[in-house]
Structure formats: C-alpha cells, structure tokens
Amino acid sequence: MQATAIAQPNIALIKYWGKRDLDRNLPAVGSISITLRDLFTRMHVAFDEALAADTLVVNDAPDAAMLPRLAACLDRIAGEARPRAHIVSTCNFPIAAGLASSASSFAALTVAAAAALGRELDAGELARLAGQASGSSARSLFGGFVELANVGDDIEVTNICEAEAWPMTVVIAITETGPKPVGSSEAMEISRRTSPFYASWVEQQADDLAKARAAIAAHDFGALKSVSEHNCLKMHSIMWASRPPVVYWNAATLRCLETVRGLQADGVPVFFTIDAGPQVKAVCLPEAAGTVAAALRATDGVRNIMTTGLGPGARLEADS
Ligand code: DP6
Numbered sequence: 001m002q003a004t005a006i007a008q009p010n011i012a013l014i015k016y017w018g019k020r021d022l023d024r025n026l027p028a029v030g031s032i033s034i035t036l037r038d039l040f041t042r043m044h045v046a047f048d049e050a051l052a053a054d055t056l057v058v059n060d061a062p063d064a065a066m067l068p069r070l071a072a073c074l075d076r077i078a079g080e081a082r083p084r085a086h087i088v089s090t091c092n093f094p095i096a097a098g099l100a101s102s103a104s105s106f107a108a109l110t111v112a113a114a115a116a117l118g119r120e121l122d123a124g125e126l127a128r129l130a131g132q133a134s135g136s137s138a139r140s141l142f143g144g145f146v147e148l149a150n151v152g153d154d155i156e157v158t159n160i161c162e163a164e165a166w167p168m169t170v171v172i173a174i175t176e177t178g179p180k181p182v183g184s185s186e187a188m189e190i191s192r193r194t195s196p197f198y199a200s201w202v203e204q205q206a207d208d209l210a211k212a213r214a215a216i217a218a219h220d221f222g223a224l225k226s227v228s229e230h231n232c233l234k235m236h237s238i239m240w241a242s243r244p245p246v247v248y249w250n251a252a253t254l255r256c257l258e259t260v261r262g263l264q265a266d267g268v269p270v271f272f273t274i275d276a277g278p279q280v281k282a283v284c285l286p287e288a289a290g291t292v293a294a295a296l297r298a299t300d301g302v303r304n305i306m307t308t309g310l311g312p313g314a315r316l317e318a319d320s
Pocket residue numbers: 011012014015016017025031102133134135136137184185186275276
C-alpha cells in the first residue's frame with residue numbers, strides 16, 4: 001500500500017489562465033509547456049489502515065497548510081472511505097514562488113497514490129486526476145514539449161516533441177524567494193470576473209496554440225520565441241487590468257526582461273516567460289546557456305540562477 005514517484009515541474013510557453021469549470025478544475029484554454037529536468041518533487045505515499053488521520057512532511061518538516069489539498073487529491077483517487085496516508089514530499093527548489101511546485105507535487109502524488117493502491121490508470125485518467133488537483137500538473141505527467149487540449153467536456157494531454165528531439169536550456173532568474181501574495185487559482189478567478197481583456201484572451205488562444213505547435217514541429221526557435229513572449233505578456237496584461245490588479249512582477253523582473261532583450265539584439269537565441277510569480281524563465285538553445293546565465297546573474301536584483309535542460313514525465317521510483 002505504498003509507492004514513491006518523482007515528477008519535474010513544467011513551464012508553460014502558451015499559458016493556462018482561467019477556468020471553465022471550477023468544480024472539476026477544467027481550464028478555459030489549452031496550453032503548451034516544457035517539462036524541466038533538474039528540478040524535482042519526490043512523493044512517497046503510504047496508505048495505512050491503522051492511521052487515524054493523514055500526515056504530510058515536506059522537506060523534513062510537518063506541513064499542515066498544504067495537507068488538505070493533497071488529502072482531497074487522494075480522496076479523488078482512492079475514494080473518501082480510503083485508509084489514511086503518510087505523505088512524505090521532498091522538493092529541491094523553492095515552493096510556491098512561481099516555479100510550478102504544485103505541478104510537480106500533484107503529478108508525483110497522483111502517480112504514487114495510484115501505484116500504492118495497485119490501480120493501473122491510463123494516461124487520460126491520470127491527467128484528469130492530476131488536473132483536478134492543479135491544472136498545470138497534468139502536463140508534468142509527460143516529458144519534453146507537452147500540450148494540454150480541451151476536448152469536449154474533458155482534457156487530453158499529449159507529448160508533442162520529445163526532450164531529446166529539440167534540446168533547450170531554461171535559465172531561471174530568482175528575483176524573490178518568499179511565497180507569492182495571491183495564489184494562481186484565486187488570481188485566475190479575479191481575471192475571469194473582472195478583466196476587460198479576458199474574453200479576447202480565451203478567443204485568441206487557439207491561434208497561439210497553432211503557432212506554437214507549428215514552431216515546435218519545425219524546430220523554428222524564432223517563431224516559438226515570438227508566440228511565447230506574446231502569450232506571456234497577454235496573460236500578465238489581463239491580470240494588470242483586473243480589479244483588484246494582480247501584479248506578480250517586481251523591479252528585477254523587468255530588469256531581467258531588458259537583459260533578455262539585450263541578448264536578443266546581439267543575436268543570442270533566447271526568449272523569456274513569466275508565470276504567477278516574479279521569477280523570469282529564459283528559454284534558450286543549449287549553446288547560449290552560458291551567455292544567458294552570465295547576463296542574468298549580473299542583472300541587478302537577481303538573487304540566484306538555476307539552469308536546467310528538458311526532462312521526462314512523472315514516473316515511479318524503482319525502489320518503491
Ligand atoms: C501561470 O496550475 O497552478 O503557471 O489549476 O488553479 O492549481 P490551478 O492553477 P495552476 O496555474 C498555472 C498558471 C500558470 C500558467 C501555466 O502553467 O500554464
């Protein structure tokens with residue numbers, strides 16, 4: 001009744017922002033992401049009939065705040081009458097700071113819990129269960145370039161290009177290490193209810209997805225840069241124009257964008273993307289990684305740099 005799984009966070013190039021069904025946590029729009037290699041969450045789940053309550057330990061410390069969301073995810077997988085569980089999570093990067101820790105956590109939890117119960121779930125069922133816990137986590141079930149599509153009343157997640165088929169490096173500039181002021185679920189709802197730009201965002205997403213899909217199929221870095229930066233800035237514009245406004249950026253976020261623009265002017269193959277947090281992710285071809293990392297490290301206000309290639313999807317650990 002126990003298993004361990006590992007999953008990497010993913011970074012959306014074409015973003016998921018807004019929900020079409022709050023109860024089932026279905027996204028309003030499709031999205032395309034890349035799964036990272038060197039950042040990970042490892043989840044050990046042990047169901048135990050003798051336990052009176054679920055427990056959660058994150059990086060060696062009990063975590064009561066995160067437990068209800070994880071327990072709800074286990075209820076959906078195992079039913080509410082399930083045995084209680086010990087959950088032990090290890091994460092090698094800052095949690096809740098816009099680095100998609102929920103994506104890797106829920107992907108790993110879903111895979112581990114299903115295995116602990118001895119249930120063989122197909123990719124669709126895993127995606128639905130992970131996605132209900134956190135929309136972006138369904139994408140971490142797969143490696144490389146991943147698309148999450150809205151299909152009828154459901155979602156469908158597929159790998160659209162293997163990590164090895166078009167290698168990329170992602171340089172993450174950490175500009176702040178504390179937790180974010182507003183969680184993405186809440187911010188999405190504020191956007192949906194109040195932003196004058198929300199409707200056109202939803203309407204235009206199919207176009208951006210098609211452009212990104214074509215750019216990935218053709219390995220056309222310039223085309224992927226253009227549509228990814230546009231899509232990212234549109235998502236943040238929706239938030240800035242909502243009431244109350246949601247602004248995740250700080251001064252260093254903006255300085256990192258200037259750094260990336262400077263590199264692009266020098267012909268360096270790199271583009272930026274930013275999620276629900278102040279960190280800047282610079283996506284580049286591997287030969288540019290050293291130049292990009294050095295330029296971001298030298299940018300005023302950058303506290304730390306992480307560099308990673310693209311990696312595989314969520315999987316069971318051999319020793320579980
Ligand atoms: C900006 O997947 O964290 O990173 O489904 O409410 O848990 P919930 O949202 P979440 O949102 C991710 C938002 C984003 C864009 C993206 O990853 O596509």
